[in-house]
Amino acid sequence: MNTSLLSLRAYNFFYFSLLSIFISFLPVYLSFRGVTPAQIGVLIGAGSFIGILSQPFWGMVSDRTKTIKRVILVTLGLSIVSGIALFTTTPFFALFLLVGAMYFFLLPTDPLTESLNYRMAEQHRTSFGSIRTFGAVGYATASLFIGWTLDRLGMEQLVWLFVGYGVLAYLCALAMKDAPASSKPLSWPELKRFFLYPKTQRFFLLVLIAATPHRTNDSFLGVYVQSLGGTTGDVGQAWFLAAVSEVAFFAISARILARWSEIRLIMLASALYAIRYVLCALAPSPEWVVYLQLTQGVTFVIFYTATIQYLYKIIPEEWRATGQTVLAVLFFGISGIIGSLLGGWLFQQSGGAALYWAMGICSAVAFVYSLMLASSKSSVGGAGM
Template structure:
């Protein structure tokens, strides 16, 4: 009885950490472009700034994942990266001089973004250890992202962008306190093997999988960077931006809750193919709708696109990667999702937005998602042919 109560308290603490960490992440991902616009940074400059940050993320995320694997701890690495993120973010949102923005945004990408894949790895491993579903834990992160987006957007409309720093500090400190009492993830008893890692990366199935992730993730990350700017360009307010992210995250809550059931009935590649098709429809509709209000409500499709895509990729990754490299594999996935795709999406997206406007950008994103759908369809058919031959 005592052991069960302790386990339940540990799961509850992990859920609370997810709630406040993803609330913190919503401030950085959802409102950083809006904050930079408030500081008179142009869309193309925002694209470069986020692109440089994404490049830093390419280096930092595998680094922290390998540190986690090397020292067989996830929690301690999260405490370190999250602590530095809170300090850097507080300075960033305290109206730092423009010449410091690049340095501070870079610091956030070096510390805060790698905390995401480490958190996902912690969630997945603890869920496996205690036989609970990954979605039942991750759902609280989606709820946090949703509520924070709504609260922050409304609060900024009421008291001004200058008060964003206090919201950031509040969510950050609470996230730090809850992760401090969460148990560490179970460590693998196997020794790290560089030869196995090399074989994993050179394996054709792995390369094809990572290419598919890159194709599907690039328009998604472009949307992360420019949704707020696009909504405001159509006449929407900061509150509308918050509402858009709230609706997106609430749709994630619903789909995370049923993700285990979906994953048990469909193959990962087939789910990624469906998500890519839905991404295509979503972005084309965003490009052709007549007002900001329509773009806001279209974010309700986030659950059908992002959650299906992301949970399917995580499950597939954990099937093909060696046990001792799971944290590193998770960070490689994050490098593609938040790093390389972020660089392509933010820099190219900022240029397209500056030259032709937000509607053209979202039409291009729809085209990119269509390519991802075509490639996932090819992989799915190839898999079916291979199974028949086998």
């Protein structure tokens, strides 16, 4: 096996394992520390706002310096330091600052990693999914292992799990190769035209609508499972099943993308998202919610890979890292703010079932909008979509 791809796949495994701790278990950790659902929404919403600023910033640093690996080493290293402080802290104000630091360093590492994966896949003439699958496997195994461990040893041990996965991810990042830089000069006017293009604006609006309920689920899945009587182990199992389904669909994503247009795949994913969240709202027990996460592969993977492929078709080559971070701003930033703030308020006021009904309705709106775009002559991607 190619050693550069081997180290990149190992890095994906441990980085997404680390990310699973932050995304899957941060709300559970905050709840353990006595933070209310509304306060969790404020913390994650504020962090998502910081992500709006930090993700384009680090993406532009990468484009300007013509390196992805070195930027990842900086953001990942500072993430590990911030995470150690976060998972040993109890005062609300300190939690607020440290969650913000994690959103400034750890979340921008995600789009940089995806950009590196895509470029290295192109260079080695392999599929993006064949690399990204290892990240999904890491997320799956870490979710199950961490949930099982915390059930037996206590939430206080979360910091040691974070340190372990963080150090392994950093060592793999040191060993991996950098992505080939674009030889084209950066062109601000070209980037400005890209963002002012109506096709681009319609595409990003669709991403925002569809991503908001997804990010709401990221923030409140664990809290919802526990509100139905589930344990931390159940939360880990839910994320494990979600990530296992991602593995399967990342493995076949190249064939799916080659056969179907991006907008139609986004339309399919939005419809399935709506069904998934409505079923979660109707769930009579935590086990139902846990097993419904098996639909994550057919929803998230299809949606996310289709949006990345379409973005890379329309954005100038020299601005790909920046474009990837703009997509991440929508997916993890703006949608995260909307989902966490409104979701936290709705959860506290009306309960988890009402929240998941609202998420299902939002996904249905995304489906209708994508259907309109697919049937319009001026839709996203034009006739080819």
